[in-house]
Amino acid sequence: MAAIVKSAREAFATGKTLPMSFRRKQLEGLLRMYDEGKQEIMDALKQDLRKTTFEGTLYEIEILKTDVKGILRNLKDWTKEEQLPFNALSFTDNASVHKDPLGVVLILGTWNYPFVMALQPLAGAIAAGNCAVIKPSEVSANSSATIARLLPRYLDKDCYKVFEGDVTATITLLEEKFDYIFATGSVAVGRSVMAAAAKHLTPVTLELGGKSPTYIDDSVNMERTVKRILWGKLINLGQTCIAPDYVLISKARQQEFLDVASKVLAEYYGDNWQKNPDLTRIINERHFNRLKKVLDATKGRVAIGGQTDQKDLWISPTIIVDVDPATDSTMEDEIFGPILPIVNVESPEAAIKFIRNRPKPLALYIFSENSDLIEKFKTKTSSGGLCVNDCVVHTGYVGLPFGGVGTSGMGNYHGKYTVDTFCHKKAVLQRGISAVSEKLGDSRYPPYTNGKIKLMSFGIGAIHKFDVTYNKFVTHALAAALGAGILFAGLALKSL
Structure with a gap:
């Protein structure tokens, strides 16, 4: 090494x-x-x-x-x-x-x-x-x-x-x-x-990584929402650091979510999910046992899936309801597998509070058609990335950084x-050393006087005002001076 x-x-x-x-x-x-x-x-x-x-x-x-x-x-x-x-x-x-x-x-x-x-x-x-x-x-x-x-x-x-x-x-x-x-x-x-x-x-x-939340607002089209969430969850059989880790949804719309999820999973993977070639496997026996332990220990109700096969390193797409976020095994650590717990929240404010009371996630997903609500989540929560009305795809969007915050990581990359x-x-400053340059800076030298303090204070305080990027007046003045110089040079040459 x-x-x-x-x-x-x-x-x-x-x-x-x-x-x-x-x-x-x-x-x-x-x-x-x-x-x-x-x-x-x-x-x-x-x-x-x-x-x-x-x-x-x-x-x-x-x-x-x-x-x-x-x-x-x-x-x-x-x-x-x-x-x-x-x-x-x-x-x-x-x-x-x-x-x-x-x-x-x-x-x-x-x-x-x-x-x-x-x-x-x-x-x-x-x-x-x-x-x-x-x-x-x-x-x-x-x-x-x-x-x-x-x-x-x-x-x-x-x-x-x-x-x-x-x-x-x-x-x-x-x-x-x-x-x-x-x-x-x-x-x-x-x-x-x-x-x-x-x-x-x-x-x-x-x-x-971390437990990336997915909030579903009551305003959404449930079929499109569920299709996108399940796609993001089941890429690589859930072994994705930005996969939706759990769903926050109102009790009133939970059954609709489950009904649509059953339909979508049948469309995606047919009747025998284990034999479907579009689903991968758990990486090894250690990770299979870890996920099996989470599944066995849950106090929630398995509404969809729940099947396992150790020899095949297979855990089926699984949705769990009636989850107690304070005590349930599915809410302890990042799942990193095809298990999706549902936690009921009765308002966007409750969802925001729930997210804020937990470690900052690598990704946060919101499904909503309410622009004011989206803005609330954007400003009142902290996460590595925020994706509205889809999952995972923000990491492939050209020009966006990818990285975590808090326990989900530090720094970012992509492109x-x-x-x-x-x-x-590296900061590089190359100063002029001509007589003019020396004169412009000689107020910094001892002996110090009140006049030099005033002059230097003015220079330090006014430096950004004379930056052509920030002051259009200076830009225009310099352009005018250049134009005038060209004009006078032309007249001088004409007179020769």
Whole structure:
């Protein structure tokens, strides 16, 4: 492990990751890998999760391809130095924000979306000019092995390294000094990563999870609402960090929800859900037993589903009602499976209070046609992301950041936000040193006088007023002065 990190650090020290041509070549290599290695990726997903071709193609490969294409298209703009606007009070100076790569970064993937969670952050790290060590999850062993096999074929072997190992090996890896750690996993994983990072004061991005609520207002069309909720819940058989974790709905509309849910599930998966090829499986026996324990311990009533098969790692889509949020097993931790408890609330205000009294979720879903109500949820709740009248899709919307808040995580990524995550924004000020520049700043020098205090106070207080971005008068005045200068120069030349 130490040798892997040392090798990556030596590669970074050569400066080979800095040229845009190198970064572009590596990103193009990733894109080729997703095309040429598609079958290997799909085979690994099927072996680990029995993931369908539909889900593997759209929710892993196509997401990765779209992300890399977006970064390639915008690479120059997203990584260029940002110039501060001209300021009339400091016209001899030049100020900018330079985007430095951080160095050698560690990316810890997870098992539920083993390719996306490891390789989407990698694209941003490459674009920002870093070297990287990628540690896929050992739980999805076939996907981990596939990443380790494919990456060296398409990326620079010195700069981008894959480390495979179990939990103990990961803990040891975290003892190494990295310049940034990007980790996806549970809250427990987040705490472990932060504790390890503290030793070296290493900055982190943590993409965790939590119990993402779904509130259904009485104003909604129930059929469309249920279709979207069940789709979001049952992608990857509920093993999605932003899957709807529980539903908040009034008692008056609960039975309608259940009736529509029965109809929709039959439309989606027919009569024998276990034999339907569009449903994946629980990742392993440990997670199956965890979910079975939740199901067995619930004091609520199983209204739909509830069937399990340990040999097949199968738990059917399950909806539970009459749930006591204070004591029920389904309301303790993030479910991360196909179990959907329903909690009754009799008003939007009660739903908001319920959400606010719990840890901040990674996602919050609201189904409503009342714009005032939507605004209330937007301003009175806190969550990593808010999606109105749908589930999950906000994470794939180009231009939106994805990340948690509080116990659901810190930092964000996707597109430009991924590149920014792996950059250090370095302040750069280049001052003029001419006689004019010196005269403009000589009030700062001793001996200090009341006159100098007044002059410096004016300069500090008025600096933003002379920024051409904020003051249209200054912009127009400068334009007028330039125009006048051109006019007088023209007249002078004409008179010669």
